[in-house]
Amino acid sequence: MQYKKNHKSTNKHQDSTPAQVLMVQGTTSDAGKTTLVAGLCRLFARRGVKVAPFKPQNMALNSAVTIEGGEIGRAQALQAIACGLPLQTDFNPILLKPSSDTGAQIIVQGKALDQMEAKTFFGLQGGGANEKTGYRVKAMSAVLESFTRLSASYETIFVEGAGSPAEINLREGDIANMGFAEEVDCPVIIIADIDKGGVFAHLVGTLALLSESEQARVKGFVINRFRGDISLLQPGLDWLEAYTNKPVLGVLPYLHDLHLDAEDTIVPPLKAASEGKEHRHKLKVLVFIFPRMSNHTDFDPLRLNPQIEFHYVSMQTQSQSTSLQLPAADLIILPGSKNVRADLAFMRQQGWDIGLAKHLRYGGKVLGICGGFQMLGLLIDDPTGVEGEAGETEGLGYLSLVTELKPNKVLRQVSGQLSLLDEQAQVKGYEIHCGISRILNTQQQPVTLEVDDELLNDGILSSDGQVLGTYLHGLFDSPEACSLLLKWAGLNQATAVDINGIREEQLNRFADQLAQNLDIAQIESILARR
Structure with missing residues (x-):
């Protein structure tokens, strides 16, 4: 069944996409998006599903080199390994690598653009609103081109958002979160890290700052890194579901000594x-x-x-x-x-x-x-x-x-x-x-x-x-x-x-936790409704 949007889209991309798609967005950076997508990729790959990761736009200094000599974010490299796939530039078509507090190198489908190429490619000549519009149009074109190729080759795609979808100042030029989800008409789940505190405010506040059509495509919540007695959290979960009319798809435990590649955060020594x-x-x-x-x-x-x-x-x-x-x-x-x-x-x-x-x-x-x-x-x-x-x-x-x-x-x-x-x-x-x-x-x-x-x-x-x-x-x-x-x-x-052996063990460990603590049947149902 085709998932219905609350707004009329001029984009026909969704009508020709055969793959089932689910996007994971987060209330904050480091909420657990990368790990959740990697775990879902491994879990579905173990079930024999032909699955691939995708992140429209990434900003990170940790990157990896693909088989064709391109460059993608470290998160998508981890997720590709979780799928059992060689690294491909289509997994992360836009990568921004900050070189200063105000500047970044722009990498499009694995190739770094120099300053003049970037101005030409994105039409960044006039500044202001024209600059935002030029970037979004050209960047989204590259994103959809990569996504279309993946959609034609894989049964399921798990998409990772970037930062938070509720960044009001970034909404106009967004291609990384709801801007992408609206373009391809895919369902979204939102993950929040309870270890940061204020998890219900994070989830409700994020949802409240989305437009009506964006709220409609949010199909559920995941709470990450919970420690303690789940029965003490249950009243809050019940309230959240009643208040938002959206299900909590799972509460993931805090996993001590989970060693997976970190994209931005420098993990302290053990x-x-x-x-x-x-x-x-x-x-x-x-x-x-x-x-x-x-x-x-x-x-x-x-x-x-x-x-x-x-x-x-x-x-x-x-x-x-x-x-x-x-x-x-x-x-x-x-x-x-x-x-x-x-x-x-x-x-x-x-x-x-x-x-x-x-x-x-x-x-x-x-x-x-x-x-x-x-x-x-x-x-x-x-x-x-x-x-x-x-x-x-x-x-x-x-x-x-x-x-x-x-x-x-x-x-x-x-x-x-x-x-x-x-x-x-x-x-x-x-x-x-x-x-x-x-x-x-x-x-x-x-x-x-x-x-x-x-x-x-x-x-x-x-x-x-x-x-x-x-x-x-x-x-x-x-x-x-x-x-x-x-x-x-x-x-x-x-x-x-043996870091490669450790990575494999940890991916399987996390996938086992997802199988135990997520409503996988409901996630499969969300995928099927697209």
Whole structure:
């Protein structure tokens, strides 16, 4: 049965869409949209349904590389894995990667647009209302194009919204929440995180700020991360259903130690990883948090490893920064960055460069990944303003390379071999960077990658063996390579965490919870009514 809207649409897309579609929207960011969609994808995939994820527009610095050499948000990568699918750009056709407080790189169907391309593509010439309209029209066109291809190939599509649908200031140009749902005429469920407090106000308030037709397509609520006795919550659930005339489709429990890829939130280290009787034998690892830090999921295999005492180093206050003392560490990691020169300036402002020099004087190891690798070199040149204001910045000077930022990104999935300590290990990951680095002196390049049937060298190991840099993301995801890196850092009997195995276990664990705590029959009925 065709789901009926309360308004007359001029879009004919819904009439030709064979797939069943359900959109998950949230009362806030981090309400649980990504996880719920991933869990539903895994649950339906286990039942033999040909299912795919979709997110019209995403804003995140954590991204992944697809099989065709495109770029999508980390959330859709997780959801694709939950479906058992290779990554595709159609899963996330619009991705915004913030490069400053007011600017972002726009990625359309996997391809990053430079500033001039973006102005041409979206018609962003006049500013004001014209700018919003131009963006929405062109972006929605790309979104519907990707969605149509998926709809023709899959039986069921679970769509993830972004932030909240009740952001009044963003409604005019919305393509991420109800703007999309109205275009394709799909039902919506709304999830709220009770752990944040005020869950009933969140749900009722969100619903109240929607238009009449938008309210009509909301088919139920899900409450996330509940702890305690469900009977104490039941009066509130009964009131909510009576007040809104919409069902509560489930109450999901707070799951301790649920380890799934986080897209935006930097997950704190586990207490178990920094406490215990063997504390003095753990490898101490520090990772700097930059304002535009990207791909922090690189470090999940370290954060979850019980042999590692893992810490993030975050911004200090102005009074602290002049006398900063970094915690003692065996390994300090400089992560990826969406704005390398600005994050390097931030690092110096915090005094981390002084702490890094001291760390090296005492024999510690340093690893730079992607943007962090560029920072370890001699110079970063951005002649055309790819990541901000045009100009150049002197690097930290630990590796003999010069980097020039270019508009065209290097995006590819790669595999190869890591060579350290006269040992070799297989490694697999991905590259995602704007910079092209030129090595000035012959130095050891520890990574050999297979790219288009060619062998390419990647990264640099300093002559004293203390500083290592590479463009390879996912470096610790390969257990064999992770063990070798931990040995290089000082952990002689290292046992790596299999992050891919953990991800599979956790996806199945969460899908089991959905089967137990969600009204799946009612969700199937909502899908069938479309």
